[in-house]
Amino acid sequence: MMEFSWSVLADPNTKWILMGCMLLGLMSGMIGSFAYLRKQSLIGDTLAHAALPGICIAFMLTGVKSLPLFFIGAFVSGLIATYSITVITRYTRIKADAAMGIVLSVFFGIGIVLLTQIQHSPNGNQSGLDKFLFGQAASMIHSDVYLMMGVSAVIIIACTLLFKEFKLLSFDPGFARGLGFPVGLLEQLLMFFLVMTVVVGIQAVGVVLVAALLITPAVAARYWTDRLGVMVVLSGVFGAISGVIGTLISTTTSNLPTGPLSVLAATTVFGFSILFAPRRGVCAKVIRRIRGNEAIRASERMREMQRQDIRLRKEESL
Amino acid sequence: MNQRNRGSEVSPLTVEGLTVAYQKKPVLRNVSFEVPEGKLIGIIGPNGAGKSTMIKAILGLLPRVSGETEIYGRPYKEMRRKVGYVPQRESVDWDFPTNALDVVMMGRYGHLGWFKRPGAKEREIAMDCLRKVGMADYAHRQISQLSGGQQQRVFLARALAQNADLYFMDEPFVGVDAMTERAIITLLNELKAQGKTVLVVHHDLATVKEYFDWVMLLNVEMVAYGPTEDVFTKSLLHQTYGGRLAVFDHEDEAILVDSR
Ligand SMILES: Nc1ncnc2c1ncn2[C@@H]1O[C@H](COP(=O)(O)OP(=O)(O)O)[C@@H](O)[C@H]1O
Numbered sequence: 001m002m003e004f005s006w007s008v009l010a011d012p013n014t015k016w017i018l019m020g021c022m023l024l025g026l027m028s029g030m031i032g033s034f035a036y037l038r039k040q041s042l043i044g045d046t047l048a049h050a051a052l053p054g055i056c057i058a059f060m061l062t063g064v065k066s067l068p069l070f071f072i073g074a075f076v077s078g079l080i081a082t083y084s085i086t087v088i089t090r091y092t093r094i095k096a097d098a099a100m101g102i103v104l105s106v107f108f109g110i111g112i113v114l115l116t117q118i119q120h121s122p123n124g125n126q127s128g129l130d131k132f133l134f135g136q137a138a139s140m141i142h143s144d145v146y147l148m149m150g151v152s153a154v155i156i157i158a159c160t161l162l163f164k165e166f167k168l169l170s171f172d173p174g175f176a177r178g179l180g181f182p183v184g185l186l187e188q189l190l191m192f193f194l195v196m197t198v199v200v201g202i203q204a205v206g207v208v209l210v211a212a213l214l215i216t217p218a219v220a221a222r223y224w225t226d227r228l229g230v231m232v233v234l235s236g237v238f239g240a241i242s243g244v245i246g247t248l249i250s251t252t253t254s255n256l257p258t259g260p261l262s263v264l265a266a267t268t269v270f271g272f273s274i275l276f277a278p279r280r281g282v283c284a285k286v287i288r289r290i291r292g293n294e295a296i297r298a299s300e301r302m303r304e305m306q307r308q309d310i311r312l313r314k315e316e317s318l
Numbered sequence: 319m320n321q322r323n324r325g326s327e328v329s330p331l332t333v334e335g336l337t338v339a340y341q342k343k344p345v346l347r348n349v350s351f352e353v354p355e356g357k358l359i360g361i362i363g364p365n366g367a368g369k370s371t372m373i374k375a376i377l378g379l380l381p382r383v384s385g386e387t388e389i390y391g392r393p394y395k396e397m398r399r400k401v402g403y404v405p406q407r408e409s410v411d412w413d414f415p416t417n418a419l420d421v422v423m424m425g426r427y428g429h430l431g432w433f434k435r436p437g438a439k440e441r442e443i444a445m446d447c448l449r450k451v452g453m454a455d456y457a458h459r460q461i462s463q464l465s466g467g468q469q470q471r472v473f474l475a476r477a478l479a480q481n482a483d484l485y486f487m488d489e490p491f492v493g494v495d496a497m498t499e500r501a502i503i504t505l506l507n508e509l510k511a512q513g514k515t516v517l518v519v520h521h522d523l524a525t526v527k528e529y530f531d532w533v534m535l536l537n538v539e540m541v542a543y544g545p546t547e548d549v550f551t552k553s554l555l556h557q558t559y560g561g562r563l564a565v566f567d568h569e570d571e572a573i574l575v576d577s578r
């Protein structure tokens with residue numbers, strides 16, 4: 001089995017695909033950290049699901065399968081989705097989480113209808129759009145990987161240059177605004193990166209699960225560190241590892257889609273973090289409690305001994 | 319810089335006809351006042367009176383329906399660096415992955431401008447501010463592992479790092495221990511001694527007379543505003559709090575208990 005996967009690695013095409021999935025994991029891990037800390041875990045999910053109708057419409061209008069076109073379609077429908085959420089929360093009594101749920105399901109529903117439509121049309125079979133639900137890394141071509149390189153480079157540079165701004169925005173947006181930072185603009189920039197990540201990730205991981213790759217590595221990384229910089233890097237690394245593992249298994253066993261496998265890999269990392277992370281992990285907590293109890297018992301014993309000592313001495317002096 | 323302003327008697331803050339609404343309901347109606355320089359000013363009113371809203375609107379964090387505000391005679395946008403802000407402690411998630419020193423350094427971000435990372439100089443300023451609030455030993459502590467009072471002091475240190483002339487503090491005394499309360503009020507008086515002006519949202523009516531030079535009574539509308547001895551009276555407080563106030567007379571001194 002292992003040898004089989006190494007022989008697959010020798011295939012240059014697979015190297016490209018691995019590279020693509022690694023980059024995808026890296027950028028979604030990094031940008032996902034900020035989304036998670038800003039309590040916007042659901043936004044990634046909403047954007048991803050909302051991207052589906054945009055992609056379908058882009059395909060229906062042009063009849064070609066090209067990532068840049070899909071990007072535009074997904075971006076536009078993502079924008080409409082976020083705008084809808086804003087309108088719903090501002091003008092009704094519906095809360096943000098419910099609004100996201102509504103928007104997500106409506107857009108996804110429309111997307112599925114359009115997808116079915118496309119597959120029943122003459123050139124629908126070649127479209128490969130059905131793969132967009134759960135993702136198929138193997139369908140990536142060189143230009144897709146180039147696009148991923150470009151996007152991840154932009155995100156890494158932005159997160160490095162604007163680290164201080166993103167940190168302040170995530171921790172205390174009100175204070176950031178008071179200092180004169182254009183909070184709306186920065187928020188939109190993060191949202192834009194989120195959309196970019198989701199869109200380039202859809203082909204490999206699929207609409208349904210790409211959001212999991214945004215949030216799961218971030219949550220796992222949070223377990224290991226109390227420093228934002230470390231967390232962002234770690235989350236990127238976890239994402240990259242998940243992407244690589246998912247792709248390796250998917251290309252070697254051919255039938256399984258990449259998305260679920262990558263997400264399972266990320267979930268494994270997450271499970272490991274919950275259990276074994278220092279200080280925050282379950283094991284660390286249990287050990288600390290046992291040690292703490294031990295220490296308390298020891299000091300209690302000591303006091304008891306002292307008390308007896310005093311009693312004895314009193315009895316002696318009597 | 320203070321000297322220049324004092325000479326020309328420009329008020330640190332003037333507010334004219336400020337009205338703010340969430341959705342359609344006004345929560346702050348037509349509030350106007352002028353703040354004298356170098357005073358500690360308590361903003362007092364029941365829950366939901368619009369105290370936080372007023373501060374946020376002045377700082378441009380909320381859109382306003384109408385009204386003008388000026389900081390040292392100029393629009394806020396030009397005078398940001400003269401203004402420091404301590405938000406309500408609950409307004410942020412204290413489980414954020416960062417330490418006390420890092421939070422205090424955020425007070426320097428406005429001075430740093432875009433892209434530049436805080437360096438040794440910012441670190442030094444931040445440590446200095448932590449020292450001033452008695453938190454130097456906790457500089458590298460993850461912020462979720464600080465007590466409520468310590469978190470409040472970190473917020474205060476962050477505002478100090480802004481090195482402003484006019485400060486807004488939203489309920490800095492809520493949920494802090496007696497020692498922290500002492501530390502904060504000492505600090506406020508130090509700021510005052512340096513000619514700085516501080517507006518403080520305050521809840522404990524028992525300490526108002528001791529802490530503040532001026533008082534603003536607010537309940538959606540401005541009820542009263544002026545030197546504490548003129549404004550902090552039983553009848554005006556009744557007017558502000560309505561029936562929600564218990565007043566116990568005690569040798570002419572009104573000791574007041576906020577029954578929120
Ligand atoms: N984001 C918001 N959306 C809608 N209403 C709000 C919001 N924030 C505050 N309010 C309402 O505005 C009023 C004033 O709130 P606030 O300024 O926080 O009062 P205070 O700080 O004096 O306790 C309250 O009635 C409150 O319910």
Ligand SMILES: [Mg+2]
Binds near residue numbers: 488
């Ligand atoms: Mg308030």
